[in-house]
Amino acid sequence: xxxxxxxxxxxxxxxxxxxxxxxxxxxxxxxxxxxxxxxxxxxxxxxxxxxxxxxxxxxxxxxxxxxxxxxxxxxxxxxxxxxxxxxxxxxxxxxxxxxxxxxxxxxxxxxxxxxxxxxxxxxxxxxxxxxxxxxxxxxxxxxxxxxxxxxxxxxxxxxxxxxxxxxxxxxxxxxxxxxxxxxxxxxxxxxxxxxxx
Amino acid sequence: xxxxxxxxxxxxxxxxxxxxxxxxxxxxxxxxxxxxxxxxxxxxxxxxxxxxxxxxxxxxxxxxxxxxxxxxxxxxxxxxxxxxxxxxxxxxxxxxxxxxxxxxxxxxxxxxxxxxxxxxxxxxxxxxxxxxxxxxxxxxxxxxxxxxxxxxxxxxxxxxxxxxxxxxxxxxxxxxxxxxxxxxxxxxxxxxx
Numbered sequence: 001x002x003x004x005x006x007x008x009x010x011x012x013x014x015x016x017x018x019x020x021x022x023x024x025x026x027x028x029x030x031x032x033x034x035x036x037x038x039x040x041x042x043x044x045x046x047x048x049x050x051x052x053x054x055x056x057x058x059x060x061x062x063x064x065x066x067x068x069x070x071x072x073x074x075x076x077x078x079x080x081x082x083x084x085x086x087x088x089x090x091x092x093x094x095x096x097x098x099x100x101x102x103x104x105x106x107x108x109x110x111x112x113x114x115x116x117x118x119x120x121x122x123x124x125x126x127x128x129x130x131x132x133x134x135x136x137x138x139x140x141x142x143x144x145x146x147x148x149x150x151x152x153x154x155x156x157x158x159x160x161x162x163x164x165x166x167x168x169x170x171x172x173x174x175x176x177x178x179x180x181x182x183x184x185x186x187x188x189x190x191x192x193x194x195x196x197x
Numbered sequence: 198x199x200x201x202x203x204x205x206x207x208x209x210x211x212x213x214x215x216x217x218x219x220x221x222x223x224x225x226x227x228x229x230x231x232x233x234x235x236x237x238x239x240x241x242x243x244x245x246x247x248x249x250x251x252x253x254x255x256x257x258x259x260x261x262x263x264x265x266x267x268x269x270x271x272x273x274x275x276x277x278x279x280x281x282x283x284x285x286x287x288x289x290x291x292x293x294x295x296x297x298x299x300x301x302x303x304x305x306x307x308x309x310x311x312x313x314x315x316x317x318x319x320x321x322x323x324x325x326x327x328x329x330x331x332x333x334x335x336x337x338x339x340x341x342x343x344x345x346x347x348x349x350x351x352x353x354x355x356x357x358x359x360x361x362x363x364x365x366x367x368x369x370x371x372x373x374x375x376x377x378x379x380x381x382x383x384x385x386x387x388x389x390x
Binding site (some may be wrong): 003004005024028052057060061063064067068070071075078079084091095098099100101102103105106107109111114115118134135137138139141142143145146148149150153174175176177178180181182183184185187188189191194195196 | 201202203206207209210211212213214215216217218220221224225236241245249255261262264267268269270271272275276277278279280281282283284285286287343344345346347350368371372375376379383387
């Protein structure tokens with residue numbers, strides 16, 4: 001299973017993950033401070049330009065971009081219907097800007113780099129019991145088991161189809177959950193053996 | 198990394214595994230209900246995380262899942278992911294995933310679960326209150342904040358998704374019933390053994 005990161009190299013790939021994340025947050029704040037349709041419109045043109053400059057790199061996120069466009073149009077249409085077209089246009093422009101910058105970040109930044117930034121950002125939460133180093137381990141574990149359980153779901157579905165001739169659908173959730181809980185215990189034991197003290 | 202205690206190894210693995218369950222529920226195709234309406238199963242994952250892991254671990258597993266989505270993994274139903282999804286009008290529901298799992302777990306921990314039947318009823322109550330009511334309140338707040346919808350319209354839009362989620366609450370109760378029978382020593386709602 002891959003991430004939405006694109007291997008097609010663009011100018012944004014060279015920037016550090018932390019800088020891009022900071023830029024996204026700053027842009028997000030600016031979007032909500034400025035009310036003028038002209039400013040927001042100019043911002044939208046800028047964001048569209050950024051996306052266009054990435055070329056084929058946006059390929060993995062095409063679906064998401066489409067969802068953003070539809071959401072922006074629906075929001076605008078809704079407000080126009082309610083009689084406040086300025087609000088509709090402003091909302092749609094903000095939505096487009098924020099989401100397209102988010103996509104630009106996602107397709108040009110490696111998952112590992114973003115995780116490293118997040119680990120650094122989470123450091124202040126240590127007193128609350130958050131352990132940032134465990135993050136990478138947990139993410140890795142989560143991904144490994146997503147693949148494993150997806151395969152497990154497929155096996156349960158095949159077995160159900162053989163018995164009944166139909167797909168299992170929601171009936172597979174319970175046996176999968178039981179299997180997962182049993183696996184969780186075995187994995188915990190394995191982790192404790194390797195990393196325990 | 199500091200060494201793990203047995204209980205932290207247990208919590209680390211169950212949190213990661215339930216985050217994985219959310220991902221799997223997003224990856225499997227839409228399920229067709231008996232009357233032909235397709236629903237995604239992903240919000241079922243929230244209810245299960247709360248009921249089976251308790252408030253704290255349930256919240257952590259959903260937070261881990263959201264983190265994975267935020268760093269660019271396409272784990273939301275429909276193959277969506279990346280930070281961009283947190284800027285869409287549906288972001289209220291996303292953030293609500295973690296908080297709702299916490300509420301479901303909190304409720305499940307306080308409700309009786311002495312027998313599989315009791316556990317199922319408690320799970321249904323917890324899932325409806327936390328996984329449907331609370332989650333949808335947060336979703337509506339998100340619609341109002343991000344899409345700047347007035348309350349009445351946001352509620353109307355939200356109501357379309359309530360029937361599907363109520364069905365999932367029933368499914369959650371059925372799963373908890375099965376788990377209670379298959380693994381009688383599993384601490385439902387995160388209750389200490």
